[in-house]
């Protein structure tokens with residue numbers, strides 16, 4: 261601690277796990293600096309411009325899950341960031357099924373992470389390439405080898421493959437990150453000039469190409485032209501991982517038309533490959549915290565995985581950091597999942 265009583269903490273990654281951790285640490289009096297290589301926040305909760313509107317290009321909505329996560333989702337509804345959504349739901353075989361209750365962002369998914377860190381210091385478009393413990397603290401360097409700051413603790417909140425090079429200073433964590441497999445996902449977002457002649461808002465189930473089709477413009481609070489986000493299956497995405505976006509777009513559009521009939525004219529379209537979309541077989545621990553080096557790791561490769569895993573992991577790591585650095589009590593290096 262170099263600055264009186266204030267702990268300087270760096271969080272690398274402004275996705276859900278990193279922003280949840282940053283929120284907790286800010287609330288507990290730390291001076292938090294977040295770094296993200298992207299232009300904004302959200303990570304896999306990203307939204308992008310499509311013509312005059314915005315679409316959710318990553319996670320399309322949250323589903324109800326464990327008690328703590330649910331309670332937190334409900335608080336975001338009370339704050340007006342998320343809304344309950346009951347999309348009209350059809351299976352790929354055409355059967356209509358009961359609408360699930362899900363949570364969709366009222367404006368765009370990335371508004372959630374943005375609101376969590378509204379009072380934290382965010383340095384965007386900054387890719388960190390080195391995290392190194394020293395006597396003065398932990399140094400961060402960017403990809404041009406420029407010093408990005410020195411901190412009392414560093415939290416790495418990136419997908420596992422992107423955490424590997426950041427863990428050169430903590431070999432025991434590096435090997436854990438290197439063993440994690442993450443699936444890719446191709447996503448195509450499109451705007452139609454005329455709305456599709458169908459009331460359906462969510463299509464899922466078994467399909468050769470698709471995992472899920474979401475009518476983004478039907479989410480609560482959204483306006484404007486009919487917009488769809490088509491998400492390919494993980495195995496199909498893996499098979500087409502190295503294909504060009506144009507080719508993948510053509511294949512996804514053909515499959516979409518095979519399902520729903522000829523499409524009205526498309527005014528805007530974008531195809532994106534998520535190289536790291538879903539973590540395969542995540543760790544059961546909630547996070548990793550190295551008390552000797554003051555470096556920790558969280559994200560969706562812990563706590564059972566998925567977006568709820570990212571939430572639980574970010575929170576658990578932030579709690580560990582506070583417990584370890586403020587009380588001076590010895591803590592376990594690995595936090596076990598408590599259920």
Ligand SMILES: Cc1cc2nc3c(=O)[nH]c(=O)nc-3n(C[C@H](O)[C@H](O)[C@H](O)COP(=O)(O)OP(=O)(O)OC[C@H]3O[C@@H](n4cnc5c(N)ncnc54)[C@H](O)[C@@H]3O)c2cc1C
Pocket residue numbers: 272273274275276277278295296297298301302303304305317318319320386387388389417418419422445447491534536537538539558559560561565566567568570
């Ligand atoms: C299309 C899609 C659909 C999904 N559907 C579901 C679903 O239905 N259910 C579910 O549970 N999960 C789903 N997921 C997964 C879910 O979105 C993720 O598990 C969760 O959002 C991960 O959050 P995170 O904070 O761990 O990581 P991320 O959101 O990946 O955040 C990591 C951040 O770190 C930044 N970063 C990486 N390296 C560096 C570096 N060196 N320097 C600086 N910044 C760096 C990245 O830019 C990113 O912003 C889906 C994901 C996608 C893409």
